[in-house]
Amino acid sequence: MLILESLWSTWIVPAAFGGVAWGILGGALPGISPSITMALLLPLTYGMDPTVAIVMLASTYVGAEYGGSIPAILIRTPGTNAAAATVVDGYAMKQQGRAGEALGISLYSGFVGGLFGLAMLVLLAEPLSNVAxxxxxxxxxxxxxxxxSVIASLSRESLIKGLIAGVLGLMISTIGTDPVTGTSxxxxxxxxxxxxxxxxxxxVGLFAIGEMLAQTGEPSLQDVPERPRIRFPGPAMWRRIALPQLIGSVIGTMEGVMPGGGGAVSSFLAYNEARRWSRHKEEFGKGSPEGIAAPEAANNTVACTALVPMLSLGxxxxxxxxxLLGGFLLHGLLPGPMLFVQNPDVVDGLFLGLFVANIAMVIVGYLIMGPCIWLVSRPKPYLMAFIYALVVSGVFAIEASEFHVAVALAFGVLGYVMRSAGVPLLPMVLGVVLGFLVESNYRRALVLSGGDHMIFIQDRLAAVLLSLALIFIVGSLYRHAIETRPKPRA
Amino acid sequence: MVGAQGKYPRSVVMLSTHSSPGGGSDVFLREMAPHLSRVMGVKIVVDNLAGGSGAKAMAVLAKSKPDGGLFYATTPTFIYTSLLSRPAATYRDLEPIVNIFYDPEVLYTATNSNFKTLDQVLQHARTGKGRWGAANPASLERQVMEQLRQKTKVAPVIATFEGGGDMLISVLNHTLDMGIGELQEIRAQLDAGRVRILGVAGDARISQYPDVKTLKEQGIDLAVRKFRGIAGPKATPPAVIAAWEAAVPRLLADPAYQKIYLKNGLLPGFIGHAEYQKFMGDFGRQTEAFLKQSGVIR
Known part of the structure; x- marks a missing residue:
């Protein structure tokens, strides 16, 4: 087998392992996004063989998408945008002393999602690029x-508070350069x-810093007994999380191939769908393994399928x-329709490297899990000081910007206030993440149509997606109305 | 070795960019660095001073010692940032040293669209249904499209995007009649025969695509120069400037590097120090006038 030979005779395997380890580390550090983790590595790959360099960068992406779930589960802080949906049930499990199990499910689901995404990338790159x-x-x-529309079902406690948080998020997303006129x-x-x-x-502000502020105000809890060991799911759990994983993988595939997504939308949609189709709906939000499996499968699928438009369209x-595109260009490679023709060796090497990376993710993930759990089971004063230092230095490291640190701290205070007032945080995150996408494309479409709103219905894809959103919202409101209806006395 | 002035005062020269690793300017500089190192006889190191769309890099540069050790890789971004916000230091606080390249801006459409020539796109725009795209709202590309609209007296809508990739999709799926971008951005699609260049918004044709006419050749008096050069702190010593003026023409003539930059669609565009100062001043004034005219700034 020529392929297997090249596996052992080149640096692909060490590069995949190294990239994954670096990626998990970067993904796990709150404030350091997967792209920054990769960017920090990029200059070091300059002297490497192109295929090895590309594999290392792509493996970093794979590792980072998993790494983001570690702090999401252990300290209620998503390390990456796409891990935000994992916070809900992951942290709930941690509080029940099931952190090892939660991490195991996240790792296993990331592995399943990663392989699914890789299969899609290898088999369907061409047709999927047409989706884009x-x-x-x-x-x-x-x-x-x-x-x-997921906001409607994320704010089951109070719809009004959820909407307030969502709108605040949308407002924050309007800061910056106007997408149409260019005005500031x-x-x-x-x-x-x-x-x-x-x-x-x-x-980072809402979750990590806000959580720290909240926790420092509370007396030390009785320690939850915690076995500092990762627990992989057994056969019964495999069956239970198979459906959420499939949901996550399919949604992740779709989002990965669409420019502009980036993983966060699919995690939330997957979480939402997993709940809709679950036989244990009541467990969601209180430590459901399915609530971890779906978003984690989704974001690791995205790490592979995001390469579809990058490789096939450039x-x-x-x-x-x-x-990653920068990595290709640095090595004189031009991703696009001709890459598969002109540099098939690089493409094959990359696919092989991604396969190794998914395996490496499980091995490296397993090895570092014990120390991670041990670390977060230290006495609270140590832990809080450690997280604070970690978060602030992480935020500062991105662009060596004091301004960023100030922004994160300000959102920390806001997060604390929102927590005290019972306002959910996730709708705000969704608003911030999606606000610009929604606004800029809404206005762009209207520029193109000369102000005619019919354009949103005439475009078939848009009409389908909008109808789905409408069904979601009406469905959630209906459920909400039933659940909050005063029960008649028996 | 730097010519008559003797040895360059520093052994290591930092070239800073506002682009983060993997971004357009970063990739460009990292490709250029080893060749420039060879030509200048010093070690060139690329440093990413990302943040504030160039504001940070400008602030660091303006405060740095003019000893030839730190420079900023210029693109029109630093002028736009200076005009759109109030950064601690603006492009006026830096000394333009030399220019090295131009990025040719080209108008393009999908190969399978109904439009085969720029004239057809303009004809269609006369019907009032034209749809053109520019990558970013406050950018040189948008400026070209607005000027084209004025000069040809047609009234298409001009949609802006969040970068060239976003817009490329809208051209490929025929949402737009045509878009504008750097050659580098569309090269993959160009190689695959999926997009067609309609015209070059520059002073000269591009050597790899000798058949494509400039806008001027097509009767439209419109040419922009998207520059890539070097700026330093004010009061940079004349010897250092002279060293750059001597090195850049030799860099551009270097056969090994020539192969790379031509493949990437860059046009050699050396401008010496004195002329570059004037160039930058003119560019800043024109941009300011455009931004005011289009209501972006007051």
Whole structure:
């Protein structure tokens, strides 16, 4: 077998393992996004063989998407945008002393999703790249609305509070350069605000810093007995999480191939769908393994399928894919329709490397899990100080910007206030992540149609996505009405 | 070795960019660095000073010592950032040293669209149904499209996007009649025969595509120069400037590097120090006038 030979005779395997380990580390550090993790590595790959360099970068992406779930589960802080949906049930399990199990499910689901995505990438790159081409501005708008419709079911405690949080998030996303006119909005002449507030800062503030503020105000809890060991799911659990994994993988495949997504939308949609189809709906939000399996399968699928438009069209669908594109260009390779013809060796090497990376993710993930769990089971004062230092240095490291640190701290205070007032955090995150996508494409579509709203219905894809969003919202409201109806006395 | 002035005062020269690793300017600089190192006889290191769309890099540069050790890789971005916000230091606080390249801006459409020539696109726009695209709202590309609209007296809508990739999709799926971008951005699709160049918005044709006419040749008096050069702190010593003026023409003539930059669609565009100062001043004034006219700034 020529392929297997090249596996052992080159640096592909060590590169995949190294990339995954680096990626898990970067993904697990709150504030460091997968794209930044990759960007930090990029200059080091300059002298490497092109295939090895590309494999290393792509493996970093794979590792980072898993790594993001570690702090999401252990300290209620998503390390990456796409891990935000994992926080809900992951942290609930941790509080029940099931952190090892939660991490095992996340790792296993990431592995399943990664392999699914890789299969899609290898087998269906060509047809899937046509999906990307079907997306018009009006379809992107509809996709964003579909993502936002999840807010309705994320805010089951209080719909009003959920909507307030969502709208606040949308408002934050309007900061920066106006997408149509180019005017600066709410930037107060500060160049730091020209490109808007990065969603990762909002998340780090709301979740990590807000959580720390909340926890320092509470007395030390009786320690939850915790076995510092990872537990992989057994056959019964395999069966239970198979459906959520499939849901996550399919949704992840779709989002990965669409430029502009980047994983966060699919995680939330997958979480939402997993709940809809679950036989244990009541467990969601209280530590459901399915609530971890779906988003984690989705974001690892995206890490592979995001390469579809990047490789076949030369168009990156996320920041991480953009860094990978930079890696290709640095090595004189030009992703696009001709890459498969001109450099088939690089493409084959990359596919092989991604396969190794998914296996490496399980091995490396397993090895570092014990220390991670041990670390977060230290006494609270140590833990809080450690997380604080970690978060602030992580945020600062991105661009050595004091401004970013200040933004994250400000959102920390906001997160604390929201927590105290019982306002859910996830709708706000969704608003920040999707606001710009929704707004810019809405206005772009109207520029193209001369102000005629019919354009959203005439585009078939947009019409389908908008109808789905409508069904979601009406369905959630209906459920909400039934659940909150005063029960008649027996 | 730097010619008559003797040895370059520093052994390591940092070239900073506002682009993060993997971004357009970053890739360009990292490709250029080894060749420039060879030509100048110093070690060239690329440093990413990302943040604030160039504001940070400008601030660092403006405060740095003018000893020839730190420079900023210029693109029109630093002028736009200076005009759109109030950064601590603007392009006026830096010394333009030399220009190296131009990125040719081309108008393009999908090969399988109904439009085969720029004239057909313009004819269609006369019906009031034209749809053109530019990558970013406040950018040189948008400026070209707005000027084209004025000069040809047609009234298409101009949609703006969040980068060239986004817009490319809208051209490929025929949402747009045509788009504008750097040659590098569309090269993959161009090689695959999926997009067609309609015209070059520059002073000269592109050597790899000798059949494609410039806009001027097509009777439209419109040419822009998207520059890539070097700026340093004010009061950079004349010896250092002279070293750059001597090195860049030799870099551009270097056969090994020539092969790379021509493949990437860059046009050699050396401009010496004195002229580059004037160039930058003119560019800034024109951009400011455009931004004011289109209501982006007051």
């Amino acid at each position: 081409l079907a997306f018009t501005p009006q379809a992107y708008f509809a996709l964003g609305v579909l993502g936002l 909005r709410f930037t107060f002449d500060s160049p730091d605000l020209l490109s808007g507030i990065p969603p990762i800062l909002v998340m 168009i990156p669908s996320s920041n991480s894919a953009a860094v």
